[in-house]
Each structure stands twice: as C-alpha cells, then as structure tokens.
Amino acid sequence: MSTSDLPKESGPAGGWGSLRGIGRIARNAAAAPGALDTLRRQNKPGGLMCMSCAWPKPANYHPFEFCENGAKMTLWELTSHRCTPAFLAEHTVSALRERTDHELEAQGRLTAPMRYDPDTDRYVEIGWEEAFSGIAAALNRIEPDSAVFYSSGHAGLEASYLYALFARLYGTNNLPQSSNMCHETTSVGLKRVIGSPVGTIVWEDLDETELIMFFGQNPGTNSPRFLHPMKALKDRGGSIITFNPMREQGLVSFVDPQDLSAMVTGDETVISDQYHQVKAGGDIGALMGLCKAVLEADDAARRDGGARVLDAAFIAEHTTGFEGFAAELRETDWADIERTSGLGEAAIREAARAYMSTDKVIAAYGMGLTQQAHGWLNIALLTNLMLMRGNIGRKGAGITPVRGHSNVQGQRTVGIAEKTALIPMDRLRALFDFEPPQKDGMHIVDAVEGMADGRVKATISLGGNLLRAVPDRDLMERAWPRQELTVMISTKLNRSHLFPGKAAYILPCLSRAEEDIQESGPQAVSIEDSFAMIHGSIGHRTPAADTLKSELAIVAGMAKATLKPNPRVTWDAWTADYGTVRALIEQTYPDDFRDFNERLHQPGGFYREIGAHYRKWNTDSGKAVFTTPERLDALDFGDRPGRYRLVTVRSNDQFNTTVYGYSDRFRGVEGTREVVLMNEADIAEAGLERDQSVTLVCDFDDGRDRRLSGMKVIPYDLPRGTVVSYFPECNVLVPIGHHDKLSKTPAGKAVPVRIEPDARA
Secondary structure, three states, rough: HHHHHOOOOOOEEEEHHHHHHHHHHHHEEEOOOOOHHHHHHOOOOOOOOOEEEOOOOOOOOOOOOOOHHHHHHHHHHHOOOOOOOHHHHHOOHHHHHHHHHHHHHHOOOOOOOOOEOOOOEEEEEEEEEHHHHHHHHHHOOOHHHHHHHEEEOOHHHHHHHHHHHHHHHHHHOOOEEEEHOHHHHHHHHHHHHHOOOOOOEEEEHHHOOOOOOOEEEOHHHHHHHHHHHHHHHHHOOOEEEEOOOOOOOOHOOOOOOOOHHHHHOOOEEOOEEEEEOOOOOOOOHHHHHHHHHEEEHHHHHHHOOOOOOOHHHHHHEEEHHHHHHHHHHOOOOOHHHHHHHHHHHHHHHHHHHHOOOOOEEEEEHHHHHOOOOOHHHHHHHHHHHHHHHOOOOOOOOEEOOOOOOOHHHHHHHHHOOOHHOOOHHHHHHHHHOOOOOOOOOOHHHHHHHHHHHHHOOOOEEEEEEEEEEOOOOOHHHHHHHHHHEEEEEEOEOOOOHHHHOOOEEEEOOOOOOOOOEEOOOEEOOOEEEEOOOOEEEEEOOOOOOOOOOOOHHHHHHHHHHHOOOOOOOOOOHHOOOOHHHHHHHHHOOOOOOOOOOOOOOOOOOOEOOOHHHHHHOOOOOOOOEEOOOOOOOOOOOOOOOOOOEEEEOOOOEOOEEEEEEEEEEHHHHEEOOOOEEEOOOHHHOOOOOOOOEEEEEOOOOOOOEEEEEEEEEEEOOOOOOOEEOOOOHHHHHHOOEEEEOOOEEEEOOOEEEEEEEOOOO
C-alpha cells in the first residue's frame, strides 16, 4: 500500500470542512435559540470567553473571534436537549454504563440536583438545601485530609478562589486540578528554569516573530484560533518548523474561514516549512541535536573569526549552568541523537539553521512534551535552546505552552493548588482569621492511589469527568464507589456520575454562556488565558432551567452548610455580588490583580506581568538555568521486539473527555473511535492487516494486566514503533505509576504496549 492510501484530510485545516463540522454539531445538539448570538459575542469584551481552550483573546478581534472547536463547545453546551430527573428515573445507573461518552452527554443539560439511591440504583431529585446538608454531614464525618477537592479548569476565577478557600477552611490542601494531568510539567519545569510557571510571550510577540517552532502540539484540533497568527506569520514571510510524531493537517495547510476570497478559491496557506516526525519519547534527543548544532556553529564562528552564533552577553548576564551543558553537548554523539530521536543529523541541522537565521523565535509546545515520563527534561531542553540565543524576554521571542481548558491556568493563580509554597497563607490568615493547613495536599496521582488504598474517602469535583480523565480507569472504577461521598458539579451527564460513592450527589450548574443573576443583578466571571491575560466573561443566554445555580453559588452553599460560622467569611454576600470576591482576590494577590474590578472588561484583557517576560528570573540563583540532562530519551522503558510506544490523542470532534461526534476528518477516521494507527511497515512486520481487530496490552512492568480489545488497525504516516489511539478510551492502558518524575503528570504520550490479534469471527 502506498502512502497515498493512508488516511488523510481531503483538504486543509479550516475552510469549508470547519464550517461543515460546526453545522453538524449545531444540528446534533439542537442548539437553542440565541446560540449564534453567543458566537457573535464570543471572545470579545462584554461577551462570553470561550469555554474550550485557553488561547488568548486579542484586543483587535476578528468579526468572528471563535474557532471550530470553540464553536462546537458553545453549541454543545447550549443544546435544547434536557437530561431531566424523569430520564434518570427511567434508567438505572448500571444500565447507563452501557452507553458511550457521547450518548451520555447527548442527553442534554442537567436540570435539578440529584442524590443516588442505592436501593433502586437510580438518581432521584432533591432540593438544594437537602443536597448541601447531606454533603456537609458526610464531610463532617471524615477527616479533612481524606477529602479531595478537584477542579476541572472550567470554573471562573471567582468560584475557584472560594473553592480553594472552602477546602482550606475545612482543613485540607487536597486541591488537585486538571493541570496535574496535562501541563503540571510546565508549571514545575518552567518555574525551575526561568522562575515563571507559565509562558513568556504576549500577543504582540506573535505579530513580531519571524519563526515559530512547534513541539508536540496540534493547533488544527486543539487550538484552531492559533492558525490565524500562524497564517499572518507566513503571509509576512516568516517560517514555521514542526517536531511532531504525526503529520497533523493543522500544521500542514490552512484556509482561513474568515477570508472570503480564500474560501471561494480554496487558496491555502502552507503552514510548516519543515516537518520533522520525531518518534514518541524522542524529543530530548531532538532538542539536544538542535542545541548541539547551534553550539557547533558558534564554535566554528569563533575559530574562523566570524560573528558569534550564541548570545554570549545574554548568557553571561542572565543565565547559569551553560558551561556544564556545553560540555555535555560536545560529548554527546550524533549517532545517539539520531537513535533516540528517530531523526537524521541532516534534518536536525536543517532546523537548527533556520533557528539561527533570526533573533525573533517563539517556541510553542503542548502535551506532546509534557506527558512523558521525563517530560520536565523536554521543557528544560527547549528552554536551553531558547536561552542559547537570548530568545526569552525580548520582542517577538519567547516560549509558550499552549494550554488546554479555558481557565486551567487561572485557577492555579487564585489558589487551587496542592503545594503550600504556592499559596500566600499569611494573607489568607489575616483576611479570614483562621489557621490555614500547612501540609502539602494531594496531586491527582496521589488522589488516585489514595482512592485505591482507601485513604481518600470523599471527592468533590468542580466540573469535569475525573473518573474518565485519569489513568488506570479500571482501577478507578473499582475504587471510586468505595468512597463515603462523591459530588459532581456538572452541566451534563458523564461517566463519573455512573460510579457513585456511598453517598453521591449531582449538582447541576449554569453554563458560562448563560445569564447569572444574583441579588445585586447580572454577574460577570473572569478567566486567565495562556498569555496570563485576565478577561471578564458575561453570559447572555436564558438558563437551561430555573433550578440551576452558578458554580460560585454551589461552592458557597456547600461551604456554608459544612463550616462553622466565621464573621469574616460571608458566603451570602459573596454570592450576591461577585465583585466582592474579585476584591478579595486583589487583596490576596495584589501584584497580579491590581484594580481588578476596574480592568475586568479591558479589551484583550489585562496582563499579569510574568517576570521572565521582562528578564526577571525568580529562581534561586536569580538567573535562568541551563539544564544538563542525564539522559537522551523521555522513557522509563527500553525498546524490545513487539513493544510499541502508544501516543494518546484527541479527535477533531472532541474537547478533553467531551466527545461531540465520530468524525476525525483530519485523520480520515469516521464513525468510530476504536482504532489504532500504525506505520505500514510495523503492520507488515507484526503480521497484521488493515482493519484487523486487535487488543492493545500495556507492557509496563508492574504486574498488572491492562488491555483494550476490539481496536481496528489503520495504516498511518508515523515513525516506526509509534502507534496512536484516542484519549480517554486508552486511559485504561496508562498506569498511574507511569508519569513525569518531577511533576507526576501522567505519561500518556509514550505508553509501552504490545498488540495482539483478536480471535477472528
């Protein structure tokens, strides 16, 4: 079979395919009247801030400032379908487990608080006060450190701040968050080397840059609005270089849906000037090769009397550790770099020449770097590359992690964090007259292990589908129901609801797109995007039911019922006026949130002023740190015959665990998610055939059997030894112990697996 027969998109990213995809979801969701008006206002001052990814919102916005993924999320949330108590009365929880993730969410918006009744195996409708008092009673029967307060990354800054305060007033720092499963490697890794846990660029840097280097990130599926500045870069003569195992259509070509001429003519922009298919887990080797090529060019320039390639003045003034790193580069053989990266020396040198050709380079990366067993070294080596030529802290240059959920970064900023060192405990003590707990709380990996061994007795989830999102799904499905209490704050039914604890509650909340009317009038919430810009968000749609409460009101209701009265803790007043909560956030974090209420709706947001953007390095040494790696790959396992490196990905019809449908048009996969993509030569060598049914078996050496059957083999353009399938279905194969060694981020981008043929029918 030739490569022309491999699954691929019939056209570029964007274009008519994007519009057809949006239209299909609008029809399937039966989007409510007014949804198009919400899209018109989306990501603009006075409107809705997108509920999907955290891509920034420019001050000079397009007429339609949303992408395919953001539109799908809004339409999916504003469905006219309703998942009522009557529906849940008709179906047992056990029966609902037979439905797919898509079918569960397609039932529509939840409309009333519910409690699980084990006698009938059904959820039954209850009142809000009954829910709050039941939750409070369960929490007050257990030790605070046996409860976990998880957050998905959706809730606004106001609700998030009060949620973290609730947990600490209750007596625990068990505040894991969805970033534990995606970009915690960024938060820990970048903090270690540049003193800032987030990216260093702002929107203006995108307008100035001359080269963007992509590592392990797919904008076509995960952050399509990024395609606009990428196209603008190409239009002004700049370049894009990609390092990614898969050839992703969003990194190959793009037709701007907002360009009428391009839509009519099909005129597409070629995105990547170079596309290097590094093998899964081989990014450290590739980055070491890039750095080695730069150092060798500088050595040659010094020998020949030419201009320096390294920014020697920057390195001397702003960094530490360079000499040790340079020595390691000189001792590293190109043969080892080629072996670990899967790339040839010539290809790496070609990319390095492009990097050395300009002083304005942005490095963008995603979970392809963070979700590896030594992912923090990926981040450190990428930072090394940027530091070598001073590409951090100057106009048009910097490093930018492309974050997932819309407020995942902001929730960390306002206190949802398990590490006490990140929290201004003294300010909390002074503001609220209590003694905050001083022991570090549980990371999500700790929480999963705690559920398995019985230490965790209660989980409250502020949004999300935690049971589906974490590794070792089978282990979790057995452990989760053994808890004394499970609480899910949700807009739609999902699989986490179907494994209820001994006491279990579903608390339905408003969507961010809906009007939030409290005692003082309509309320706004706020979020932080990937560039550390703070934005206000206002919902304009009629709520799906008049029984719904906002996330903030639900948090306050639980807290008020659970905690002893404190005259400085005024849950009712905070619920009545979210501006009072923003004032508390400003008092707690004065450097980040100066004049918070006054600047809430500033076009483009207001900047949180990240130190590394200004070359202020908040590290122990006061300088940016060059890291000398002790290894060239990010794996904790070796290669052997029959072992593959599984990369888990999302489809084009998906956001996190939300599956809108079964069309992954960019990869040519339609109507199913039960596939494994493989290199043609690997298929032939394994004695397999296209469309053959196989079982993926985890090959992690911990004695536990993990397998996923009924997967159809699909040939795909991938490096040898790398296979690809979908998240979250493949979480059953990811061991909870297989994670980044520094941050504990689960390593879903290089999972050791074997492939066994299923018995033929």
